Amino acid sequence: MAPQGLARGLTNYGDRDFARYLRLSMARAMGHSSALLNKPVVGIASTYSEFNNCHRGVPELVTAVKRGVLAAGGLPLEFPTISLGEVFLNPTSLFFRNLMAMDTEEMIRAQPMDAVVLVGGCDKTVPAQLMGAVSAGLPTVQVVTGPMMTGRWRGERLGACTDCRRFWAKFRAGEIDGDTIAEVEGNLATTAGTCAVMGTASTMAAIAEALGIILPGTAAIPAVHADRIRAAEASGTAAMALIRQGITIRDIITPGSVENALRVLLAIGGSTNAIIHLTAIAGRAGIDIDLHRLNQLSDATPVLVDLKPTGPFYMEDLHAAGGIGAVLRELAPMLNLDCLTVSGETLGERLAVPAPYVDRAVVRARAAPLQPEGGLVALFGSLAPRGAILKRAAADPALFEREGRAVVFTSLEDLAARIDDPDLDVAADDFLVLQNAGPLSPSGMPEAGYLPIPKKLAQAGVKDMVRISDARMSGTAYGTIVLHVAPDAASGGPLALVRTGDRIRLSVSDRRIDLLVDDAELAHRRAATVPTAITPARGYARLYAQEVLQADQGCDFDFLRAEPSRPAP
Template identity: 75%
Template sequence: MSDETDNKGQGIALGLTNYGDRDFALYLRKSFAKSMGYSNEMLDRPVVGIAYTPSGFNNCHRHFPEMLEAVKRGVLVAGGLPLEFPTISLGEVFLSPTSLKFRNLMAMDTEEMIRAQPMDSVVLMGGCDKTVPAQLMGAASANRPAIQIVAGPMMTSRHGEERLGACTDCRRFWAKYRAEEIDGEEIDRVEGRLATTAGTCAVMGTASTMACIAETLGMSLPGTAAIPAVHADRLRAAEATGIAAVDLIRRPITPKEIITRESVENALRVLLALGGSTNAIIHLTAVAGRLGIDVPLTWLNELSETTPVLVNLKPVGANYMEDFFAAGGMGAVLRELKPLLNLDCMTVTGQTLGERLEEPLPYVDRKVIASASEPYEPQGGLVALFGSLAPRGAILKRSAADHTLFEKEGRAVVFSSLEDLAARVDDPDLDIGPDDFMVLQNAGPRSQSGMPEAGYLPIPRKIARQGVKDMVRISDARMSGTAFGMIVLHVSPEACIGGPLALVRNGDRIRLSVKNRSIDLLVDEAELERRRAALAVEEKVERRGYDKLYAEHVMQADGGCDMDFLLPTQG
């Protein structure tokens, strides 16, 4: 961090277009800027870029025009010139085949526009699941002073006497509908009551988990992760973010100084304490990877042993993000974890994490945020599994699963693709029972499906009708952060590149042990070699553009599903 306090930035003169005449380039740029009505006084100010991501295909960001005005207000008050610029926006449920496939594209867009355009610092406005990691990845690679402001979560709605919030309740009611516990009329009523305000999902899904991680890393202002989208504090936070963005110009702090191995460890601790989204492992690995920081899954397990679950929120608990905000939010969680955290980590405010946590909190609701001495669970919400089925690891959200299934051996019932799953899962003649293990193949990052949130395999209807609420499900896919169940995800290496998951056949035995952090295919090596030799060569599909680039360069889940050429060069 620079000690200079009189740094005014380069403003509009930064990164001039190359015409072979620097003075002409500045003259021409200012001339065109004046066509937008700016005065010389405004054009002499430091420039704060605002990566702006509203979209008609992104319901989570529909309040961004109002937030943008608040950010601009803060920038202007602090003496800067705010200039917003659009990037790709990723609306989680509006993308095919899945939003993860386009996260890297948004990260590239963000990085290149930060680097190419004249801005001394940048405000990252994101919220919906993949937008925040994409922006953090891009900002980390560009390494220009940056600060994150998130959309904030939705408020809950009502259905009779029940509170409803997207999207854990989406899944809960859909499971009831599949089990014929409710009828079509009721599911239609629920559909209109699940998501009724602007903002991200109302539970500790991927969006809220990444908001909390951004705050923990030090990339957003203290106390801003959990403010509801429609709360006036969200606009005040946006204004304060604009002010902070100007301060980052006068006292430059870059993402590389903030996102360090120590702050990443803090973020992993918080992820475990929240019982947060499994997706966050992939995203945090990708963000850290942009700065050459490795996040092995063994590190997650080490931290999980000593990090308690402190937050009683859906899908792990009973409450919603608006309750978390009122209960003390991230400030309360960080203070409970303080003895486990690296306190010297720098933040965008210029304070260290330790300096932030010296300030007391006025109130903490212990029904929502437990004390470290009396946690909801003594160990972290996530765990990595290794074994012959997942040599490079798999992820289980144990805090959202049925503990009676933690130590189990079962018979595999295999679905070779998402199409195969859809065609057969509700077939009355499907040979499956509640003690079997459902296995989905060919849904990983290099597959045609692009690693969708399909790991939450639906319990076959004939079993659901028996009242079965959970069973072991295994795949190389992902799961929504709002989902729950005994679901093993991110099996690596994936099936479509010949990983062991591709070798599983109906009737094979699989042994799962959360205690031993293991998942093994109980088939002898000779038989596996025979199957490996007989594996069908994947049919070549004609790809072009970004689809081709992604397919050729995306890494496995344990590498964060980033593209290999976006990692920093060694040497």
């Protein structure tokens, strides 16, 4: 029988008995009893940071997890990892997601634990933790921090961050003044937790529940609700049960559960970022996500959830309406019900329990959906040979079949310098194109795909126009925005060859995005174009530049995937 608890993975001194003796003597310095030191160990990955407002409640959740482990007869040991506060990182949090995944994996591997509970919530922390945990392969339970509650302002509910974008657009258009926007700023994020809408953090929590890696019914519990603490305690108990049952994260994250997660993503009108993150998580288990398959699922999966940024409701409303469990029950005929969950039961067994109350204003019945097709669609064509993503649930259908003139910005700096220039040659039916904002660009694929409407058009009342880039977009944003164009411009993809005045054709019905420039001209441009991707001289940035993959492979590091595409040197 393999060693358990503190006898696992002994430090190498050339003498195993000495290593165990020394470890136990040092563990006694923490004040633990001899009885506790001989029990199974549940590691608790803590991501508390004062640079991460979403994780303000993490210490309380960790304490609750410890209670659950102790009550179930185990020894809980908390350990810290990197924490990624979305708005506090430069150049972007995605740049550091793989570093956090490496930190998480290596600390799980290096330290003696029989199971791990991952506590996190902000956009990139959940995928980073799951990526690392899949690679480490232990019994695993995820605990999410939960969404914020909404604030109140002049009789209106506000929640970060869809409302922040709505009011910022009003400010840019001159509809509200500086004093008003300052008032709004103070009322957008008023409690602990992640964004109150169906942004990336909420989407990843929903995906985690669909994967079966968090306890049933826990994705949407507000961060400040007492049930959130009870869920953390129950997660500690569940981790101990997984040890006894011998169920690891690889038994839970399978091709079937990944497809279930894609179904839920489409049904909730979730964040485009989730495609990148789920692809990276699946890739750690040797599971490929095919964007053509995504389109097949999207064509058959209705949108059922009416949350912002596409609807009027917030995550607290989804929790009260029945949560992700209500969505799963509607989708049940489409799901792989034999998939295991961290509760020890299959998804089918979970859904066989009689359904609780469901508010149909928030979670629609499958027979009466908000939209008959899924919220996301993948596009292919001469501009995106390896794919691009459009969140059609948050876009204007009037722009879905359109040909337009390209107005090109060659970088984020170029965009910032010219987008509000009153002399910018741009019209409402043009296509705004941003280059060099993908994974291999110096900016590290930021959430810059939500290109602002040029000020002179915004002031004229234009609310949406086609925007195309190799960047990402916050899940809290909205608009007819083509993202994740692959290959990216920095690596020399076709996006790098677009010039202002070119014609581009978008056809959502045909799943295509094409650059209408003849091959001879493109060949001439390609010969004259120098890719902008650079390799920094040192540090993590150098590793990132050498190893990061394109969006269609989840922007993971190639050497961390279960099946790397490049041979080891």
